[in-house]
Amino acid sequence: TSTAGQCVGNGMVVDVSRYMTHILSEVKNNTIRVQPGVILDDLNDFVSKKNLRFAQNISTSNRCMMGGMIGNNACGSxxxxxxxxxxxxxxxxxxxSDGTVARFGPLAQDELEKKLKQHGLEGDIYRSIYHAIEGNTENIKKHYPHPHxxxxxxxxxxxxxxxxxxxxWNKTGKPFNLAPFLCGSEGTLVLLTEATLQLVPIPKHKLLICVHFVDLVKSMRATVAMLRHKPxxxxxxxxxxxxxxxxxxxxxRNRFWIQGTPRAILVIELFDDKPSILEQRAQLLIQDLQQQGLGYAYPIIRDEQMNNVWANCTKNSMMWLFIMNKAA
Ligand SMILES: Cc1cc2nc3c(=O)[nH]c(=O)nc-3n(C[C@H](O)[C@H](O)[C@H](O)COP(=O)(O)OP(=O)(O)OC[C@H]3O[C@@H](n4cnc5c(N)ncnc54)[C@H](O)[C@@H]3O)c2cc1C
Structure with a gap:
């Protein structure tokens, strides 16, 4: 997401990295309040003492800020x-845009009705979004790009x-909330000054299976089989x-786990609460791939060595491409 410089367009550039860098609360019910300039790795360091982390794990974690992650609706591995x-x-x-400050969060039906009657820009926002959806839900669901x-x-x-x-519109869905809607709006709707984030537990046990392939197409086919194993x-x-x-x-030096000359490698990460189940799941996944003739080597990487695989191959892969493009 957002590798095309979406923040550089017609408009104003606001640097939140200097003054809006505070974590505003302690962890409460696995949630935390932050300013937009908080860096993802710093947030994760802070909440790790509670065995929690922010769910999205992106390769720019040592410099990207929560405002940017929200602006891009960052996804990660x-x-x-x-x-x-x-x-x-x-x-x-x-x-x-008129300089007023608004809080967007989950609203019960009566609270939403109040917002729809509210004067001023905030009320206008609720009214225009509500009316854009009311009566059009089926069309939105049917024609929205990539509705799958x-x-x-x-x-x-x-x-x-x-x-x-x-x-x-969907009675069994979540309460109406413009905060998730603002995710991915790339700074075009509001200037975010604070966010309340849901955290997730740090996985208890994990490992990597690095499946080697002789060609890229086979690796693509293998992802379908891998998904059944809930990676x-x-x-x-x-x-x-x-x-x-x-x-x-x-x-x-960090290629110790690579066997032969693969044309593609798929790195599969598995999490589990129990180490014995984790090992079983890894073996089942490997057997499944072998039975389908997918892959030729399946080294399992554990503990500290996992960082070598992530940091030196996938985490830096975008950097390699940039360096190569520059050299070309
Ligand atoms: C090398 C590289 C690797 C990447 N890898 C991944 C990856 O693995 N997964 C993934 O999902 N993404 C990835 N990304 C994109 C990723 O989304 C960004 O790196 C990161 O989330 C953006 O953070 P940032 O602080 O750099 O934000 P910026 O680039 O500064 O901003 C991103 C967007 O958010 C908006 N924004 C920022 N702050 C605010 C605010 N306070 N209020 C309103 N809008 C705001 C900006 O206007 C902009 O549109 C990668 C990008 C690069 C360059």
Missing amino acids: HSLLYGTTRDHVLEIEAVL PEIIRRNTGYALDYLANNQP AAIELIDQRILECTQDNLEQS
């Missing part, structure tokens, strides 16, 4: 398990489909990245 940033933003405080629920990582336009799928993440390391790491002195 664990979106298979946790969805997107939108699924973990409970409330937003924001400055509107299995496509988790997509940011195409404002999330009207999110609202249409929840209360009051936390599946990340592709393609041939270009593999070649880059081979040609780099430092990275080549």
Whole structure:
């Protein structure tokens, strides 16, 4: 998401990285309030003492800020398990275009009705969004780009489909809430000044299975089989990245787990509360792939060595591409 410089357009650039960097609350009921300039790794350090983390795990975690993650509706490698940033933003405080400050959060039916009658820009926002959806829910659901629920990582336009799928239009859905709607709006609707975030428990046990393939197409086919095993993440390391790491002195030391000359590797991450179940699941997944003739080597990586795989291959893969493009 947002690798095309979406924050650079017609408008005003506000740097929140200097003064809006505070974590505003202690962890309460697995939630926390932050300012938009809080860096993801700093947030995770702070909440790790409670065995919690922010669900989305993106490769720019040491510098990206929560305002940017919300602005982009960042997804990250664990979106298979946790969805997107939108699924973990409970409330937003924001400055509107007329300079007024508004809080967006979950509203019961009577609270929504009050907002719809409210004077001023905030009331106008509720009215215009409500009327855009009212009477159009079926059209929105049918024609919204990529309406398939299995496509988790997509940011195409404002999330009207999110609202249409929840209360009051879907009685069994979540309460009406403009905070998740603002996720992915890329700074075009409000200036976010505070967010209340839902945190998730740090997984108790995890491992990686690095499935080696002789060609990319087979690796793509294998993802379908892998999904049945409920992975936390599946990340592709393609041939270009593999070649880059081979040609780099430092990275080549981190290729200890690579067997032969694969054209593609899929790194599958599994989480479980019980180590014995985790091992069983890993073996079942490998057997499943072997039976289907998918992959030729399946090293399992545990503990500290997992960081080598993530940090030196997938975390830096975008950087490698940038370096290569620059060199070209
Ligand atoms: C090398 C690289 C790797 C990446 N890897 C991943 C990945 O694995 N998964 C993934 O999902 N994404 C990835 N991304 C994109 C990712 O979403 C961003 O890195 C990160 O979430 C953005 O944070 P930022 O602080 O850089 O935000 P910025 O780029 O500064 O902002 C992002 C958007 O949010 C808006 N915004 C920021 N702050 C506010 C605010 N206070 N109020 C309103 N709007 C605001 C901006 O206007 C902009 O539209 C990657 C990007 C790069 C460059």
